[in-house]
Amino acid sequence: MGRPQKPIVQDGSPVRLFAFWLRNLRDSAGFTLEQLARRAEYGRTTVSDAMGGEKLPSRPVTLAIVGACKGDVRRWSEYWAQVRRALDPDCPDGVAGIDPPPWDPPGRPAGLHAEQCPPDCTRTEPHGWYTESVATLLRLDTPTPEALERRTVVTTCEGLTRIPVGVSVPRRAGDTRTEHGLEISVVRGGRLEDGGPEYESYFERFLVPPDPLRAGTRHTYEVRLRIPPAQPMAPHFVHVPLTRSEHFRLRVRFDRARMPRRVWRLAGVPTAVIYQQNPGTPSLEPDGRGVVDVGFAAMKVGYGYGLSWLEAGVADQ
Template sequence: MGRPVKDIELDGSPVRLFAFWLRDLRGTADLTLQQLARRTGYGRTTVSDAMGGVTFPSRRVTLAVVEACEGDLRRWAEFWGQVRRALDGGTAAGLADLTPPPWEGPPTPSAGEGATVCPPGCARTDPHGYYTESVDTRLRLDTPAPEAVERRVVVSTCDGLARIPLAFSVPRHTDDGRAEHGLHVSVVQGGRLRSPEHPYESYFRQELALRTPVPAGARHTYVLRLRIPSEQPMAPHFVHIPLTRSERFRLYVRFDPARPPRAVWRLDGVPTAVIYQRAAGTPPLTVPPDATVAADFTEMKVGYGYGLRWEDA
């Protein structure tokens, strides 16, 4: 699997915006820098710099990277031109004219042309045409900003699964008085994000578009990186609430060993209201010296919470 380059902060710069989406394309293609260098014919440093967010890559290098990643050459050429004009203008006004990915794909095919079709006998008990076989989440709280990497395996229940809806709830910490409230989601592997929405302050949703439709009975794995802005405190819990069938959830939380939490509780099939209680009503878990706490859940019920809650030091 291609390893992601150093995180890039979006600060309104068109060069950083361009680099962010170019590395997102590379992540979707699941290519290492070495593989990308071989496919493009350019050196590893050249392709790395193209996604570094410091200098704007040439059109030739950009399109070589896009072609190697099987991206949309026409749309990327247009995007490159937009960024070039914004930079030549020398003002932030040009940013309004940028149309970065994700771009709308071709129209959804009608029935009989590759649309999602249930297999014979499918009762369609899984509303989106799939169920979740496993979720593995690793949450880091010993970094400058909270970051979770989540690996999900889904099983298609209908032929031609092409889109997976994603939804995230990010409650405010009681000490958070900031006007802004955000969540950054990126794909490490397994698809491309489309249609981002933020309909409510603490609720975010997007759609994961798959490169190849998944037939009924087949598995699809995707990996997401979730990051909270560095100045935004995180509410003291991480919980998986299945909204459809979900068979297994593994959670690893790495606390800061220099400031371990006062207490950690396991939340196993609790009503959502219990998630916000100061103590979960169960004996606290032991926090080991490396400050990593793990929890594993199976036989989960739809609409109930599974995960960990803690009290900050």
């Protein structure tokens, strides 16, 4: 058996994110490197290098790997071209023009999924849905921190009429302000209703889609989260799945006038680690635009995935 590949340290590079999703495709297919190399009809070293994250593999190698894993060759071809274009220093869009996975698997009508709850399901959340993907852009270069989240859920019950939207906003260490809040608004995909538990640092609303959702339907909605003016934000942003959640992509755009001293990737960490000033996990460097871009899959319920950082002017422990 060959030596396992080294973990990919995400640093905001589209090449490393490309390698991350290529590995995820291989993992989903269940192939070892040797098995994949035989099916792709390339050498093991070539296949391993394609998923190493050091350089963008050639289009033929990429599509041979995707085809062997029964992935969507057309979408991967488009994705490869987008990454190749983004590597051109004169590209006007840069990484903004890239549309990475997850996508619908081939052979399945867009938006339709086979999984359903049993007929006697209680039809209450979270029985009636699961999270397929969350994609978040956190902007720290705005007057107040704000996040735009695109969430895609898959319904497993017939006639689902609301989906809980819960967000935890922990206090920053040393913050003794009386007021502590979060502004939540819907950009598209439904409307918000009040309801659900709400505590000092936890806020929950319900998303009501335009129409009741049929079982097996994929529904995408976008919400905007804003920290109120003058409220300090804790130096981390993580996704902690409380139910099934398959993919999470996080992009943080730091203020280039106040770049963080260090940034750490958090993958499957206990809650206590999230709050540590130096979690001891792999550190990353923002790109030239001040952006760090990371992706996660196969997430475990109750563990944290995302980024933490040490702000400028804060002493390292």
